[in-house]
Amino acid sequence: MRRRDFVTGLLLAAAIKRADCQEHAKPYHMAMVAGNYPTAAMTETGPAQAFFQELRRLGYAEGPNLVIDRYSGEGQEERFDELAREVVRLKPDVIFAIAVPIALKLKAATATIPIVGLVADPLGTGLVSKLARPDSNFTGVTLDVDVEIWGKRLELLKEASPNLSKVGIVTPEFNYYGPEVQKACQLLGCSVLNSPPEGPLQETEYRRVIAAMVQNGADALIVDDSDANTAYRRVIVELAETYRLATMYPLRAFAESGGFMSYGVDVADILRHAAGQVDKVLKGTNPREIPIYQATKFELVINLKTANTLGLTIPPSLLARADEVIE
Numbered sequence: 442m443r444r445r446d447f448v449t450g451l452l453l454a455a456a457i458k459r460a461d462c463q464e465h466a467k468p469y470h471m472a473m474v475a476g477n478y479p480t481a482a483m484t485e486t487g488p489a490q491a492f493f494q495e496l497r498r499l500g501y502a503e504g505p506n507l508v509i510d511r512y513s514g515e516g517q518e519e520r521f522d523e524l525a526r527e528v529v530r531l532k533p534d535v536i537f538a539i540a541v542p543i544a545l546k547l548k549a550a551t552a553t554i555p556i557v558g559l560v561a562d563p564l565g566t567g568l569v570s571k572l573a574r575p576d577s578n579f580t581g582v583t584l585d586v587d588v589e590i591w592g593k594r595l596e597l598l599k600e601a602s603p604n605l606s607k608v609g610i611v612t613p614e615f616n617y618y619g620p621e622v623q624k625a626c627q628l629l630g631c632s633v634l635n636s637p638p639e640g641p642l643q644e645t646e647y648r649r650v651i652a653a654m655v656q657n658g659a660d661a662l663i664v665d666d667s668d669a670n671t672a673y674r675r676v677i678v679e680l681a682e683t684y685r686l687a688t689m690y691p692l693r694a695f696a697e698s699g700g701f702m703s704y705g706v707d708v709a710d711i712l713r714h715a716a717g718q719v720d721k722v723l724k725g726t727n728p729r730e731i732p733i734y735q736a737t738k739f740e741l742v743i744n745l746k747t748a749n750t751l752g753l754t755i756p757p758s759l760l761a762r763a764d765e766v767i768e
Contacts, residue, residue: 469723470508472528475539477672480511491709495716516641525550535722540668541566548579555722561585572733580728582715584666584706592625594689594704599629600759602687605661609634609654612665634659642669644676651680666691674698696742706736740764
């Protein structure tokens, strides 16, 4: 009897092991959902390249063991509720949400599917009540930093373009950033212009907003890191070049697209941390136990070719402080 029990136990253990292997052999399912970014940009060669590279380093390859469904609200916020419900109906193992508006809709649509977000101000927008220990199925990374960064950006812009006097701020959230920019401008002897959006921030609206600021005397621009601005960065860079505006951008991607200069967080670092959180979720960690990651690395990028086009000579002391100079 004891021998029979022993053999039965071995067979049972083998069956359990086979079941475990089959379970792990099943590809994980991740949904990537953006409010503005086109789905074509959510690839290994797009702006989120570092995210996919880190996933691959952690052992996930799209196709063999990871299925990715990509969605975009294309900036049409009236569609976000329906889009969130559609994603939740598919029951992915994890959702990677890009930007606050779509993350809020996804969180409202499910209390069980883990959501990892790339967002701004998760506390102020109500996505979480604590950064150190999120209280729901939502965790993620944030580009959010102290508003004092706006003063630093303006100082750098003024150093590169000493004659600027009126700075247009390109942002859908002027009430949030405006006071800090105005305060910094006052100290530097310049003033702030803003033309509030009259509709969804898409190409035609960007053209209207920037043209209105130029008409009111703007000789420089400062751009925030909102989802819409990042999605339409090539349009903004083109308009800044057309109107010959010295422009400070929030992220390296703008300078790489031909923008004058950028000062902001190291997005590749942020994206790698987001991929690490996805990995933890897929391995069974509850999002409540994964702290929201805040940016700690910052970088200054100067596009010297664009500076030359604008007729600006960058001081050697500023060039020496740049993390990268694009020539």
